[in-house]
Amino acid sequence: xxxxxxxxxxxxxxxxxxxxxxxxxxxxxxxxxxxxxxxxxxxxxxxxxxxxxxxxxxxxxxxxxxxxxxxxxxxxxxxxxxxxxxxxxxxxxxxxxxxxxxxxxxxxxxxxxx
Amino acid sequence: xxxxxxxxxxxxxxxxxxxxxxxxxxxxxxxxxxxxxxxxxxxxxxxxxxxxxxxxxxxxxxxxxxxxxxxxxxxxxxxxxxxxxxxxxxxxxxxxxxxxxxxxxxxxxxxx
Numbered sequence: 491x492x493x494x495x496x497x498x499x500x501x502x503x504x505x506x507x508x509x510x511x512x513x514x515x516x517x518x519x520x521x522x523x524x525x526x527x528x529x530x531x532x533x534x535x536x537x538x539x540x541x542x543x544x545x546x547x548x549x550x551x552x553x554x555x556x557x558x559x560x561x562x563x564x565x566x567x568x569x570x571x572x573x574x575x576x577x578x579x580x581x582x583x584x585x586x587x588x589x590x591x592x593x594x595x596x597x598x599x600x601x602x603x604x
Numbered sequence: 605x606x607x608x609x610x611x612x613x614x615x616x617x618x619x620x621x622x623x624x625x626x627x628x629x630x631x632x633x634x635x636x637x638x639x640x641x642x643x644x645x646x647x648x649x650x651x652x653x654x655x656x657x658x659x660x661x662x663x664x665x666x667x668x669x670x671x672x673x674x675x676x677x678x679x680x681x682x683x684x685x686x687x688x689x690x691x692x693x694x695x696x697x698x699x700x701x702x703x704x705x706x707x708x709x710x711x712x713x714x715x716x
Contacts, residue, residue: 492647523704532708533648533693538701546703580647589636589697592650593704 493517496581496596504604508569511599515562515583521545522564523584523593524556528577539564540587571603608696610707617684617714624680625710627694631675635697639668639679642691642709651679651692684714 493516503509515522524536535548539558550556553571558564568575578600582593609628617623629637636655640648652661657672665682681688691709698705 492649525706533706535703535705538703546699546701548703582648587701589638589704590653590655592638592653593640593648593695594650595647597647 492594492596494581494583494594494596496579496599498599499597500600500602502602502604503571505571505573507571507603508567509571509601511566511568511579511581511601513564513566513581513583513596515564515581516594519583519585519594520562521584521587522558522562523582524550524564524566525580525582526577527580527598528574531577533580536566538587545587568601573603576601576603608694608705608707610692610694610710612710613708614711615713617681617688617712619684619686619714619716621684622680622682623684623712624678625692625712627677627679627696627707629675629677629694629696629705629707630698631672633698634672634675635700637670637672637677637697638695638704639677640693640695642693644690648693679710681712684712686714686716688712689714 495514520541525533536550538546582595585591639651642648654670659670695704695706
């Protein structure tokens, strides 16, 4: 058990809808990362937060947004969903941002857009 | 190299054989190189965190080396066992913030 909790595990929704994915980091970890894994693709970095502030941004679409709350949990909001947004979304946490701490991954949220 | 690249994409190994594979990453602005093991239906788990040129890490039968000047890392599995079957990911950090870029992984299948 990595200590990172992601909810829900599965989500099925229709095109055009909006969903929220939630992540609770491992106790004591201040950094939260979001990654997307589409079919036959590797882990694509979306965004990172550290102690409530956005620190790094990857290939995140404008339809997607995220935030980290004072209790350090994070939410990834996906709107105007398209079929191509179907993917496994991982959240990971780490103690810091310097690279000397490993990432701890949650079990992922499987999003299916129909 | 602009991206993180892993080779080969997949490996089939006989039980008891040793194997190794490569992660290539941008050598400029190096901060860290991580290795993760990802089993089917599970989430990636950290194997090694490497930050210094020449680093060598070992965990049981698995070890890794790091060359930051030329931008590559090797992962070695000695005496492969079926439980070593997984996808092995490397991730490179090349800025002072938090972005980790992952390679596509090397899938290792160990057959008895």
